[in-house]
Amino acid sequence: MGDSTLLDELAVQATLARYCHRCDDADFAGVVALFTPDGVFTHGDRSVRGPEALLEYFQTMQGRPEQRGKHLMGNVVVRSDGDVARSVSDYVFFRFESQGLVPAIAGRYHDELVRLDGEWRIARRDAMRLNTPE
């Protein structure tokens, strides 16, 4: 393992960071551009594949003004092997509610990424949401 693996791990982290930036900027075309052409996003029992479906999904789920906020990702672990990488990370999404900014959602991302034309793109992102303990 050497230089190229390190470059890949940092590049993967940058792709995942940009996902957060672009979600919060409501740049959903930019979010979709981080996925591969047949990239998949899953959340709960929803699974969405391909640029058109992804764009519609993000616009619907995150497009309204009251959904603007801040995705803060941390605890990123990347494993890359050649042109494929896997990552596990945690996130908290903050948004404004009547009492001010609140941590509305916390969860985990499981990602599969591939190198495509020299860039690391998301082939599959599973976004898990932490539920209230029973």
Add this chain to the structure above:
Amino acid sequence: MGDSTLLDELAVQATLARYCHRCDDADFAGVVALFTPDGVFTHGDRSVRGPEALLEYFQTMQGRPEQRGKHLMGNVVVRSDGDVARSVSDYVFFRFESQGLVPAIAGRYHDELVRLDGEWRIARRDAMRLNTPE
């Protein structure tokens, strides 16, 4: 400083990230496996050493369902030198209370890690908790 140092810094960050993942998954045996055989965890005036004591500590302190939540770590600075590394990082722990998800605890980790059989393990973690200003 070169390749190996960079690899070490990323590997240390991965160990610290896994600590958060495993705490939140209630995988306390997995948490303990991140420590060295005589690893120490301190929190306030508590100091716990060795796998058995650590396992009992984490099960007691974090084992109940109402303690499930999300440790989000950031601001990680790692210094490695050969087979020893030190790290400073910050964390916020979110959990569910009656009003929803709240940032229950914020603090800082000071870590000493050693390379053991090719893996970076925690020899000592001091977890500081931020207290309400007086």
Add this chain to the structure above:
Amino acid sequence: MGDSTLLDELAVQATLARYCHRCDDADFAGVVALFTPDGVFTHGDRSVRGPEALLEYFQTMQGRPEQRGKHLMGNVVVRSDGDVARSVSDYVFFRFESQGLVPAIAGRYHDELVRLDGEWRIARRDAMRLNTPE
């Protein structure tokens, strides 16, 4: 791109992490030492330049006990080119209010850094604050 670029990206991330540590430690001289001698900090319509002005600014804006808290930075993307680097990152600042710890502010940092005597220092930090959606 190789070893030196990777070293630079991790070193830049460490500088930005130390900014958070030192703010939260109320070590404002230490915060100012992370800037270049003509370093600029902007926040909203305020722009502050140079060590004396920066020190006074941070002491005034963050110096009071009730402003102690935790800056948690994540989503860091660094681009370095020789002795210059740019970074985009997100942050949430938690502090204690009557109900406990709250995410008081969320926002984004845009940074320009330069290598000075072998260290990465902040030439310009623009701190944006996320506002309540209308």
